[in-house]
Amino acid sequence: MEKIMAQQPGLELHTVEEQFSCFQFVGSVDNGFPVVKFHFNGSLALAVYPHDYLFQYRDNIWCVGFMSGEMQSKDGKDITLLGDLVLSNKLVLYDLENQTIGWVDYNCSSHITVKDEMSGATYAVGAHDIGSSSKLVSLRISAVLLLLVGVLYTFML
Numbered sequence: 001m002e003k004i005m006a007q008q009p010g011l012e013l014h015t016v017e018e019q020f021s022c023f024q025f026v027g028s029v030d031n032g033f034p035v036v037k038f039h040f041n042g043s044l045a046l047a048v049y050p051h052d053y054l055f056q057y058r059d060n061i062w063c064v065g066f067m068s069g070e071m072q073s074k075d076g077k078d079i080t081l082l083g084d085l086v087l088s089n090k091l092v093l094y095d096l097e098n099q100t101i102g103w104v105d106y107n108c109s110s111h112i113t114v115k116d117e118m119s120g121a122t123y124a125v126g127a128h129d130i131g132s133s134s135k136l137v138s139l140r141i142s143a144v145l146l147l148l149v150g151v152l153y154t155f156m157l
Contacts, residue, residue: 001021001066003034004033004034004036007032007033007034008025008032008033011023011025012024016057016061016063020063021063021064022057022061022062022063022064024061024062025060025061025062026060029050029054029062030049030050030051032050033050035047035049036053038082046082046103048082048086052065052085052086052088052089053065053066053085053086055085065085065086066080067080087103088108089105089106089107089108090103090104090105090108091106091112110126111124111125111126112124112125113125
């Protein structure tokens, strides 16, 4: 954080909501702060732009999106949590079998093409189609609830 804040030596940090380090800044954060690169095993790097690690709390008040995990690795190094701010505008792949994660920069306002391995059908999926309650899941839940109501009604007669 010291290297990031060195770009703007006059900034005064203050804590907001007992957890965020924030400061007053007027102008474009992308022009005023550096790109941060995280380096991982295998020469893998993740470039994080200022608009991805800083978030606007109020008019001209910006906060740092990195948070301490309040944990340490096996070798005693502090763990930093990189959340949704850092992974915005990236396609992320979670390989549970091999316990790895991968990503690629992507304009998330556009769509991706997904292929159904079983049927071979392809679908264009946009960000507006993805959510915690997709239309297909909602339809399935509605069908199950309707079936349950029908069964209960039959037993009550």
